[in-house]
Amino acid sequence: MKLPTNYLRFRKVTDMIDNKTSFNMDEASLHIFETFEEADNFHFQFDEMVIGTMVTGQKVINMDSGSSFEFNPGESVIIPAGHELLIDFPMASMENPTQCLAYAISKEKIDKVVEKMNYFLPKEGYKEWKFVEQTFHFTNDIAVNDILHRLMYLFMEEHPHKDIFIDNMLSELIMRILQNNNRHEMLSNGNFSNNRMAYCINHIRQNLHRGIKVEELSNIACMSESNFHRVFKNEFGISPVDFIINERIKLASRLLRDPEISIKEVYLRCGFENRSYFNRVFKRIQNLSPSEFQNRYFMDR
Secondary structure, three states: OOOOHHHHHHOOOOOOOOEEEEEEOOOEEEEEEEEOOOEEEEEEOOOOEEEEEEEEOOEEEEOOOOOEEEEOOOEEEEEOOOOOEEEEEOOOOOOOOEEEEEEEEOHHHHHHHHHHHHHHOOOHHHOOOOOOOOOEEEEOOHHHHHHHHHHHHHHHOOOOOHHHHHHHHHHHHHHHHHHHHHHHHHHHOOOOOOOHHHHHHHHHHHOOOOOOOHHHHHHHOOOOHHHHHHHHHHHHOOOHHHHHHHHHHHHHHHHOOOOOOOHHHHHHHOOOOOHHHHHHHHHHHHOOOHHHHHHHHHHOO
């Protein structure tokens, strides 16, 4: 993702650490933040829920719980309304500024989408969809990144119907984030016994080294293949096959950080039969080949 050339040509730099350009609509705003020098402990807070995504550079986000995480290009973070963060900018410079998009979305818009999902797309067991109430960091979600990229251009576009375009795209964004967070909660709570979708996800993660068929998963869930596919995609916003591929790439990304493990061992441990297919899938999701990813990681250490 890159900021449009026209934007860079005409935007004004008035603050070296917190240079902000805003585009406002009725139920949402786009804020582009640029930082041109290194800084620590910069205070950040919004009155509305914010979805942030990195364009260039790196931030370190320090949570009030005492934990922190690196925030890199291709990654996104959800920050609840009124939540305070302290942010470090370890790599910012005039030549290579740190650039970040922040979409602030009104509670009314979020509530409308959640209400529709609970009516038209009820979760298994008729549990309610609820939006994230804590900071949620997720990486390289292609669908979410694509929406955030298109929204950026829509906010800047002079079109008589752009409010309709933005409203529809915001609805899709909120739905995908709800499904993304649903996957995250199932994977992180460790309790797989009382939800058959969660049990299937755990089964996938435990068997990434071998072939996994949808028929196998549907049998575990005690569903027909077609019903399993429908329920899985409804709850997680992604097909079972795509989910398996994404989990394999996540595992590969972790393994590639170990200098003692060869790329061949990585792709075999992740269930890929040959390197050329592994390379294609990895580059499509991570925007880097496995060797480029590995080299960049060790250069940054």
